[in-house]
Amino acid sequence: MIAYLLALTLGAAQPSQASQTGATAAVPTQAAGAWLVSDVTVIPADTDEVLPHRSVLIRDGRIVRILAPGAKAKVRGATVIDGRGKYLVPGFVDAHVHIATEGAIRDSKNPAIAALELGQAHEYDRQVMLAFLKAGVTGAANLGGGARSDEDLLWLREEIAAGRIAGPQLYVGKRINGPRAAVAPQPAAAVPASKPDAPTTAADGAAAVRQARERGYDFIKPYQFLNRQTYRAVVEEARRQGMITTGHLPELGCASCADRDFAFAHPMDNIAHSEELTRFARIGSDLSPRDLEALADAVAERKIAVTPTLVTLKTIVGMYVQRAVPPVPGDWAMRVDPVTRLDWTPPANRYLSQAFRDQDGADTFSAGYDFARVLTRQLWKRGVPLTVGTDASLPGLVFGVSVQQEMIELREIGLRPIEVLRAASINAHRLFDPQAGSGAVREGGRANLVLLDADPLADIHNVAKIAGVFAQGRWLPMAEIDRRLEAGRAFEQGLSRQIQAHPADH
Ligand SMILES: [Zn+2]
Incomplete structure (x- = not known):
């Protein structure tokens, strides 16, 4: 359901005073302390x-x-x-966030939001970055947003790396998607011409990857409206450019779509939701448990990693069932800034809309969460590397603490605590930043x-x-x-x- 339903919402600390055990002499203090x-x-x-x-x-x-x-x-x-x-x-890594920066506010379709006076000190973005740290999240992978928001993140990534802004290490992804019409069941005539920002040809798909690389993006998020040849070109060009791919699986059921065999023959490095696999297990409007095993086998055989985002599904199902945004842990509601709060509230929160309730397949939402949990457990049993991702700040999911919630989700489907820690750290480093070391607490x-x-x-x-x-x-x-x-x-x-x-x- 996420495939269809996810909104594309798009300084050095003063050292603490502590006891003085053990420290004696010899190494001079460096700038970073x-x-x-x-x-x-x-x-x-x-x-x-x-x-x-x-x-x-x-x-x-x-x-x-x-x-x-x-x-x-x-x-x-x-x-x-x-x-x-x-x-x-x-430190924990959120392997799937959508950070809306000040640039996203300025690009808001709501004129009152776009006109907000934000000042010059980047206070809005600083607060978001601090929220991650408050939850122990020292790394975050952004899976694409608006153009200006992405530009902000490329800048923020450098400010954080240089120590000028306190925040998690950012990995900035570029989402590459085709026009929905390119994968519509009724083909051809209505498909708009290919463009680099909405490619429908292999050449434009590959060009979009190269542009993202030149602009400094860290990885590519292929998205589901890419047609067959474009999806393949994006995945292959990213590999040539040394960029990992984590995204949605392609649409099914049209002449120009990449079907299931094609998608597994040209696999991404990582699938950004377990729900994406659930979508591939749908037969008509039903979910087939038999396909669950086959899907888990296919993922393991192709050595694809997965970010299950179970808490995301749980939260969406919660909104569907309870008709309200689920409560967030502890006092984290304070960390929902006023702009995000608006996005969580009707009418902006489409998960609380009648249109959301009326769509095909709504009666399998809850079962879809159960299915994703069983599927994720099967992936884990097969040794598929899992990461902790949340899709924050989707309504109900606060930057930072949502990572702790997803860690609990993974624990509840059977991972041992050490495996949960590994998913939240080592596995994410291996995926997003393997050159920089394992992410382990090692010399x-x-x-x-x-x-x-x-x-x-x-x-x-x-x-x-x-x-x-x-x-x-x-x-x-x-x-x-x-x-x-x-x-x-x-x-x-x-x-x-x-x-x-x-x-x-x-
Ligand atoms: Zn997402």
Whole structure:
């Protein structure tokens, strides 16, 4: 159902004061700072190992040393963080988000939103980036949005990497899609001419990939209205350009569509929703459990990875069943900014519309979620690499905390907690950024880390108990993240007042 229904909505921290155990002398502090997390339990996550009583030295954005119990570190200038009773794990990655930046606001079709006064300090985007960190999310893959929003993200990616804005490492994807008419059951006559931004020929599909590469995008999201030859050309050109593909499976049931065999003969690196596979299991308006096994086998044989996005389906089904946006965890409702809040509210929230309820197949929505859970479990049993993705900020899914919700979804279908951590970190790094290392808590690795107050292997819900994060090698204790978010509240309240001043416009 996601295939049809998903909206295309489109500084260095001050080190904390901590106990001064173990730190003595010798290494000068670099610009990005140096920290020693002392006497902490390390969960590297690339294996099932648990390493108690380690001291972890972080400097220049890297994990420099992981010291065995009792070893004395010479770490002049390093700020010591007391790790006793705490757990150091890889930072989480949301493998499927749609970040609407200030550029998306300026491009809004709603004139009252487009006219919002945002100021010059990028406060809107900064708040969104901080929300990710508050949830331990130190990486996020954006699966395409509007042109101006994408441009903002390419810029933000560099600001974050340089440490000028605190946020997750961004992987910016370019969505390539054809016109819907190109895959309509009634063919030919009505199909518009091919264009690079809506290709219907292999040449234009390949050109779109090359353009995305030149512009600096990290990966390609093929989308489902690409016809047969264009879909294949996009997938193949991306591979030639060294860009991974994660997206939707092509439409079925038209002369120019890539059918199921064709799609698996020319596979993407990653399928962006388990629901995409469910769509391929539909026979007429029904779901066939027999096809579930065959689909899982096909994915495993072709070595395709999958981002199940179970929480996304759960949330959509929740809106369908309850006719309301499901509550978000804890006090995360505060992190839904006024512009996003509007998108979550009728009439902008199409999941709460009558048209949504009236569409064909609506009576299989709930079964589709069950099907996706069983299918994802079968994928996991076959060793298919799974990642944690959420489709935030789709209504009901808040940037950051939705990652923790999806981790719980994966735990509930049977993954062990360490496998959930791996899906949320190692598997995402392997998919989006394999050159940069495994993402594990290992010497030499990038310091994108979460310090937890409780053991995530004892209970995956403990991934929400965060003492602080290392983002791009900089330590941000939770109190500092909260302080910065709070400092942005006045800006958000200003946006609310502006929106309320134009009630007729939305
Ligand atoms: Zn999406």
